Amino acid sequence: QLEDPTLFDSAMYRGLQDYQESNGMNPDGVIGTLVAESLNKSPQDLIDIASINMERLRWMPALDWKKEMVLVNVANYQLDYLQNSDTTFSAKVIVGKEYNESPTFTAPMSYIVFSPYWNIPESITNxxxxxxxxxxxxxxxxxxxxxxxxxxxxxxxxxVNLSKDQGYRVRQKPGGDNSLGLVKFMFPNEYNIYIHDTPARSLFEKETRALSHGCIRIQNPDQFAKILLNNSDWDDEKIQAAMNQQNEEVVELDRDIPVVILYMTFWADADGKANFRSDVYNRDAALLKALRSNKSGLDQA
Structure with missing residues (x-):
């Protein structure tokens, strides 16, 4: 038992670091916003969060967890590559800003684009x-x-007058300053969301990473590409060369890989440990209200 539970000593510092690490925070030993938010949750709050995410799991399409897939939990800012129910690669990701949220869906990844052009959306152009x-x-x-x-x-x-002339668009040429970075991973979908590199790699050190226009930026994209290509022809040297060309190169994968984009603020791991994450998009409250209303046929929030 602590002699003085209010004393922030070295033992408390280490304990806080352990707490931060187990709850997906930067283990800096500082009581910041996320630590305060987490510590202030009551047991009933935690039960409610678990209930909300059990409902989200109910919405999910049937998945064969033994098959190869890419799993992105937006609320956890993490991508996991799974094979035979085992995570063989993980990477930090940056997701959409609160005003431009990354949606949740599934779609098959079918190709990779090295040294990509960035075809800038009309909204960003305007x-x-x-x-x-x-x-x-x-x-x-x-x-x-x-x-x-x-x-x-x-x-x-x-x-041309970009604000008036129709049929013209702006694109950024391949290179180290390209906003998509040096490679993008494509799983065509109605939201026009994809996974890509970024030149702003320092952002991966931030604790809260809801920073993009909506697409998903990945740390260590070269390692991810090597795993997906799964071909001896695509060694580290060839991948680096492809990522640093003047012209983009499209490489078709030899199979479609399911990509699952989730928003889970709670889950239990293989050991049964509870994992809670901050509700960065403030989606939990609306779903909890709907659950408590006992209405059937809930739509995804």
Whole structure:
């Protein structure tokens, strides 16, 4: 028993680090926002969170957990690659910002794009690029971007008005400063979400990683590519060369790999240990309210 439970000594520091690590936080020994939020949950709060996530599991399509799959838990900021019910690769991920949340769904991954172009969405062009161009006419060149027509042919930016002319779009050329990084992993879906590298790798050290426009950024993408290709022809040297070309290269996988995007703020691991994560998108309260209302036919929140 502690002589003074209010004294923050070295034993308390180590205990706090252990608590942070077991709850998916950076073990820095500092009582920050996530630690305070977690410690202030009552036993009933934890029971409610478990109930909410059991409901989420009920919504999931039937999955053969013994088969190969990619599992991303948005609330845990982590990607896991599973084979025969065993996790053989894990990586930190960055997910969508609160105002641009990453959705939950399943889709088959079918190909990889090395040294990709970034075809910039119209919303980002309108909200970010056009205003920047008005302030700086050299903005596109400085960001390694170019304008292309509907056929993918490069045109001079001065010849078109991006805010008025139809059929033109902006793309960022392959390279180390490309917003998609050096490789992207494609599982075509209605949300236009995919997994990709990022030049801003320092962001993986952040504790809360809801920072992207909606797609999923992955740490150590070269290792992930090597696992997915699963081919002796694709060694480390060849992958690095493919990731650092001037032109993008599409590589079809020899099989479709299910990608499962989840939002789980609670789960139990193989040893039965309870894992709780912060509800970064504030989805739990609405689902708990619906569960308590005893209404049938719940839609996914």
């Amino acid at each position: 909200e970010e690029i056009i205003p920047s161009l008005r302030k700086n006419s050299n903005y596109l060149a400085e960001k390694n971007m170019e304008v292309v027509n509907g056929s993918g042919e490069v045109v001079k930016a001065t010849q």
